Amino acid sequence: MESLGALNVFAQAAEAGSFVGASRRLGVSPSAVGKAVARLEGRLGARLFHRSTRSLALTAEGGLLLERCRRIFAEVEAATQEMSLAQEAPRGRLRISLPLAGMLLMPTLSAFMRDYPEITLDLDFTDRVVDVIEEGFDVVVRTGEVSDSRLMTRMLGAFEHRVVGSPDYFERVGHPLSPEDLSRHACFQHRFPSTGKFERWPLYRGQDFVGDDLPATLSASTLEPLIYLAERGHGLACVPIFTVRDQLASGALVSTLTPFMKSTGKFRVVWPSSRHPMPKVRAFVDFMAAELKLGA
The missing domain is CATH 3.40.190.10 (Periplasmic binding protein-like II)
Structure with a gap:
């Protein structure tokens, strides 16, 4: 803290352009400012100011130190503001x-x-x-x-993801027993709007991915239409569990091929x-x- 105080005296003198100006800002005597700067120079082993009876100019070393001081005090001010804000109610x-x-x-x-x-x-x-x-x-x-x-x-x-369909759909078409059976089903695909590519269905047999070459009966860039149409018995969708939690709980949608799903x-x-x-x-x-x- 003593070092920070000395750096503050130095910075105030540099900004004010004189020990007198710094003393007014700090509320101390000009001699106290001069002594504090002299002690700082002694500790650093470098001269910080060119002094004359009329002016006070920074040396090269003083200019470098002033830059560092500005950054240090800006960080201190930012930290103080952040701590103050942290006590406020969220708004x-x-x-x-x-x-x-x-x-x-x-x-x-x-x-x-x-x-x-x-x-x-x-x-x-x-x-x-x-x-x-x-x-x-x-x-x-x-x-x-x-x-x-x-x-x-x-x-x-x-x-995780689940392949889901409505009870009515499964009653009409039957449950797929393996990923290969999906070739005979209406599959709704999610298309990434940024790339135009389909999000792959994470279907695996052991360590082998088996979710390639699925039908694309319908595709959409958002999940809502896929879920909506699956609920109404038009086909199957592969979606994150959290997006259909309520439908699975109510029985509006039923999952299938769960043993083959691997994504997290x-x-x-x-x-x-x-x-x-x-x-x-x-x-x-x-x-x-x-x-x-x-x-x-």
Whole structure:
């Protein structure tokens, strides 16, 4: 703390251009400023100012030290502000990017809104890769891994996929007994809007992937129409369990080929790195991690 105090005296003298000006800012005598700078120079073994009766100019070493001081005090100020903010109640606008499947997380988001009425949500649904910092997002929810060192990340939960159809569909067409039987079924495919490719059905026999060359009776860039049409008996969809939890519980949809399913996906929440996240960000991250049940 003594070193920080000496650095502050030095920085004030450099900014003011004189010991007298620094003394007015700090509320001490000019001689006290001069002595503090002299002691600092002694410890550093370098001259920080060119002194004359009329002016005070930084040496090259003094200029380098002033740059460092500015960064140090900016960090101290930022840390102080963050700690102050951390004590505040969560409030304000929270800009969130979610995948298109995130529409199916609306019940969880609705519960968050009830618990935090002073937070206003600004939701952006897209499957493209967003630049969290450049595009000004407070929080981003995505599947997969995160490698950006500028971001903090927390896993919300893992989930598996299921091939589902309605009882009426299975009564008419029958259950597939193996992945190869799907060639005789109406299969609804999820198409990634960013690439145009179909999301593969994670079907395995042992370690061998056997989910290739499935029919594409219908394709869509979001999951909702696939689930809707599967509920109404038009075919089969392969979707994350959490998107059809209610339908499976009520019997509106039934899963099939479960022994051949192998996928485990992960939902992560990421946000700009900070020692002390804004209260609204911390509230959202903690709430989603606690409330979002992605399993069966």
